[in-house]
Amino acid sequence: MSYLDSENPRRGALSRLGRAMRHFPGRAGWVAGLVAVGLLASTSLARVEPGNVGIRVNNIAGGVSPDSLGVGWYLAPPGTHIYEYPVFTRTYTWTANPTEQSPIDESFTFQDKNGLSLSADVAVSYHVDPARAAILFQRYRTDMDQIIAGPLRNAIRNAIVERAAQLGVEQIYGDHKAELIQTAQKRVEAFFAPVGLQVEQVYWAGNIVVPRQVLEQINAKIANEQAALAAQANVATAKADAEARVAKAQGDAKAIQVEAEAIRTNPEIVKLRAVEKWDGKLPTYSGSGPVPFLGVQ
Structure with missing residues (x-):
């Protein structure tokens, strides 16, 4: 039996051993029983923990069980080992920080298209497809770690090295940073999916480390570009303001020209404008003189 439902698998095995010994009477039965007890004593128990799937491997015969083992206790006879693979999401970070997952520097190093050396911490989230866990073991013959x-x-x-070699350092540190890691993720996903390792996400776990002098040059260039953009914006604003003033002046001049032409061809417009502005009161004069609005009845 590959799986035991009871809390004590050894008890079940001993029970079956007792029943088997009754089929071998006399001394032969006792010898067979002692041999079986010896084998049972050397048999260990293995447990598949929650969130994992088990793969039974016979190290003597080299066989791998095609069926995954669910959570529970299992007998592991001599030469048998049960490997566990996670079916829930796990994350691992390759970092230069010795206080995290490894005491050694595990960060990634790569080069840009000009051969400039860069480095970065990279993380991955993954899980194993239970239906393909045996295929994953058959491919790599080792545990998840x-x-x-x-x-x-x-x-x-x-994947990172291949894509980074096509980019300059300013692109890697700038507008192609996200594209670089996304390209790497797609390639890794496609590579491992057929064997049951589901790569959910690959991402930068920190900033890309650039040599100090190069970083200063990049920052200086960015600052100059921003200043140039600001200057261009100021020029564009000033030009727009000047064009607006010119347009207004041209409009005003055109309006005056039109009005002058109208007055020249029709003098009555002057009287009409005066009437439009008149408040209804006749002006008071000291002395004699012509009264405005001649012709007003």
């Missing part, structure tokens, strides 16, 4: 440290890390690093 070793897959992370070896095949998974190498695949991510190679």
Whole structure:
């Protein structure tokens, strides 16, 4: 039996052993029983923890069970080992910080298209497809920690190195930073999906480390570009203001010209304008003189 529902798998095995011994009477039965007890004593128990799936491997015969083991206790006879793979999301970070997951520097190093050396902390989120867990073991023949440290890390690093070699440092540090890691993620996803390792996300776990002198040059260039953009904006604003004033002056001049032409061709417009502005009161004069609005009845 590959799986035991009871809390004590050994008790069940001993019960079956007792029933088997009754089929071998006399001394032969006792010998067979002692051999079986010896084998049972050397058999260990293994437990598949919640959130994981188990893969039974016979290290003697080299066989891998095609069926995944769910959560529970299992007998592991001599030469048998049960590997556990996570079916829930786990995250690992390759970082230069010795106080995190590893005491050694695990950060990624790569180069831009000009050969400038860069480095960065990179993280990955992943889980294993239970239906393909046996395929994953058959491919790499090791536990999850070793897959992370070896095949998974190498695949991510190679993808980053390949794409970074097509970009300049300013692009990697600037507008292509997100595109670089996303391209690496897509390649790694496609590589591991057929064997059951589901790569959910690959992302930068910090800033990309650039040599100090290069970083100062990048920052200076960015500052100059921003200043140039600001100056261009000021010029554009001033030009727009000047054009607006010119347009207004041209409009005013055109209006005056039109009005003058109208007055020249029709003198009555002057009287009409005066009437429009008149408040209804006749002006008072000291002395004699002509009264405005001649012709007003």
